[in-house]
Amino acid sequence: MNSNSFTTRRGERWQEVWRDRSDDRADWNGYEALFADEGSYQQFVEDLVSLISSRLNISDEDVVLDLGCGTGRVAQALARRASLVKALDYSETVIRIAQERYAAPNVEYGQLDLNDVSSIPVSATKACAIGSFLYLDSAEVAYSVIDRLNGAGIDVAVLDIADATKTDSRRRAYDRSEYTHLAIDPAEMLERFPTAEIGRDEIPNYVNGSIRFNFYLAAKATRTTRN
Numbered sequence: 645m646n647s648n649s650f651t652t653r654r655g656e657r658w659q660e661v662w663r664d665r666s667d668d669r670a671d672w673n674g675y676e677a678l679f680a681d682e683g684s685y686q687q688f689v690e691d692l693v694s695l696i697s698s699r700l701n702i703s704d705e706d707v708v709l710d711l712g713c714g715t716g717r718v719a720q721a722l723a724r725r726a727s728l729v730k731a732l733d734y735s736e737t738v739i740r741i742a743q744e745r746y747a748a749p750n751v752e753y754g755q756l757d758l759n760d761v762s763s764i765p766v767s768a769t770k771a772c773a774i775g776s777f778l779y780l781d782s783a784e785v786a787y788s789v790i791d792r793l794n795g796a797g798i799d800v801a802v803l804d805i806a807d808a809t810k811t812d813s814r815r816r817a818y819d820r821s822e823y824t825h826l827a828i829d830p831a832e833m834l835e836r837f838p839t840a841e842i843g844r845d846e847i848p849n850y851v852n853g854s855i856r857f858n859f860y861l862a863a864k865a866t867r868t869t870r871n
Contacts, residue, residue: 654779654824654826655759655779655780663736667737670714670738670741671715671741671745672685674714674775678850678851678852689721692718692774692803693721695846696774696803697722697725700772700799700801700860701799703725703726704725705727706726706769707726707727707729707768708726708729708770709730709764709768709793709798710722710731710732710771711732711756711776712733712777712779713739714735714738714774715741715745716731716741716742716746716747716751716753718772718774719742719746719748719751719753720746720748723749723751728751728752729748729750729752730752731752731753732756732765733753733755733756739755758773758779758780758785759781761785761792762792764789764793766792766796769798771798771800772800772802772803773802773803774803774804775804777802778804778805779826783828786802790802790861794837794861797863798863799863800860801858802859803859804852804856805858805859806826806828806856807827807829807830807857808828808829809830811855837859837861839861840859840860841859842857843857843859
């Protein structure tokens with residue numbers, strides 16, 4: 645059986661994982677095995693925000709969607725650069741933590757399952773998704789998310805996508821067959837979105853850099869301006 649096919653959807657399986665996590669563990673947003681301490685993880689967050697801001701050219705006039713925002717560390721940091729951040733996640737646990745720990749006057753937190761593509765808001769100028777495509781049900785759902793955003797004139801950055809052409813042999817405490825991540829072939833993404841760009845190893849000292857990649861797609865109007 646294909647590892648991406650389950651009786652229960654991948655997104656539903658992972659929601660069970662997030663519901664079971666304590667507040668402090670959830671606040672690591674799934675990266676707890678990769679950093680020695682919280683300071684190192686927070687530096688990683690700041691590096692992510694700098695990369696997203698540069699790639700999407702975020703300014704104080706932008707409304708940014710943070711799709712799969714986790715506990716809001718990135719959303720809060722992005723809010724220092726943007727006019728408004730709409731931060732969305734399917735986990736009640738992480739949204740509650742975000743509101744308690746990472747509130748900001750120009751951050752709006754809300755609950756949303758990215759697998760429900762038609763429910764994704766498009767009242768924004770830029771959108772980012774960090775690690776959240778790992779939990780989508782299929783590559784077609786991932787492409788539909790990008791189509792919806794880009795079709796609405798939104799510049800898109802999707803970071804930390806599992807590369808289907810690479811092998812990750814590591815096992816973690818939650819690993820069971822039904823808890824696999826969605827992996828996508830970057831060449832397939834470029835075939836689907838010919839004007840997109842793929843980025844690799846863009847964050848210093850990131851352990852997953854060799855098996856993950858980043859995806860960037862400018863809205864049509866933005867591409868015309870840049871050209």
